[in-house]
Amino acid sequence: MNSTTAATRHFVDISIHLENDVISDPPGLGPKINYTNHQMSFEQISPFFPGLKKEDLPDGEAWAVEDVQLNTHNGTHLDAPYHFHSTMNEGEPSLSIDEVDLNWCFQPGIKLDFRHFEDGYVVTAQDVEDELKRIGHSLQPLDIVLVNTGAGARYGQPDYVRSGCGMGFEATMYLLERGVRLTGTDAWSWDAPFAHTAKKFAETGDASLIWEGHKAGRLIGYCHLEKLGNLAALPASGFMVSCFPVKIRGASAGWTRAVAIFDSNFLPSIPASNLASSG
Incomplete structure (x- = not known):
């Protein structure tokens, strides 16, 4: 690498996931994540666009979104x-x-x-x-x-x-x-x-x-x-x-x-x- 080339940085992830059903906290203190996928979310997007039908969207897909219940000490x-x-x-x-x-x-x-x-x-x-x-x-x-x-x-x-x-x-x-x-x-x-x-x-x-x-x-x-x-x-x-x-x-x-x-x-x-x- 010559002096005019930017140095390459390498990253090592030292965090854990926030995830359901993995023991990372004492009983009752873990995170709770509810997943809504692209096929499940049409009822969330349709009120913004009166008259919209599910089939009007590409592949009938809306968005993915998650509802998360966390303690500030969950996860890394x-x-x-x-x-x-x-x-x-x-x-x-x-x-x-x-x-x-x-x-x-x-x-x-x-x-x-x-x-x-x-x-x-x-x-x-x-x-x-x-x-x-x-x-x-x-x-x-x-x-x-x-x-x-x-x-x-x-x-x-x-x-x-x-x-x-x-x-x-x-x-x-x-x-x-x-x-x-x-x-x-x-x-x-x-x-x-x-x-x-x-x-x-x-x-x-x-x-x-x-x-x-x-x-x-x-x-x-x-x-x-x-x-x-x-x-x-x-x-x-x-x-x-x-x-x-x-x-x-x-x-x-x-x-x-x-x-x-x-x-x-x-x-x-x-x-x-x-x-x-x-x-």
Whole structure:
């Protein structure tokens, strides 16, 4: 490629689908999508055009449209600080999703591979430091840190919401104190699965164990992505992450099509099926 030719960008989709009948949330909290196809929708279009007959339309087809019932935390989404607590930065009102700094949402990505940890394990600051040393990366302010847990491989399975390790308070603070403001996980939650935390709480009565990674946002405001996909396809570094959220006034989260972006100067060995290119 000569200097006058635009670089080719390669995209790796790190989002999951919004879809019916796939286990991505606890019972009763999943999305509900009602599909209307081109043959079913004539009754929707005909009131706009009095006298119109179905056979007047090409192939008798109107439009396709979907009605979707969603929680702001369905599918791949970005949590705002407001989700974690009413205040952040030790007393400031927490940012809602429409107030999040968009500069946080397009930055270099770093992947920490924690797939070897057992389900329910709470990642420590030492674990994070050890993994950063292993991949040879020194954290920079605003790096987007993605955590690859064992949950990614369990998406859609009955045990998905109980799978994967979680990021503890001290691990989260380790990142935030070094200028990270946006993180992500392929698990249902940034924290350890509730089923595991509930056992520890029952044994100890220590409520500080509940949602401890999220609650780090009380001290330093931050966002995180949950229910990412395809993280196993990413290298440890060398890519950008784009994860701009849908702008919902006053909301605790917004859906996002999270994407890892590589340029032609750094393209690791990623299966072609995981890539889309834009010249």
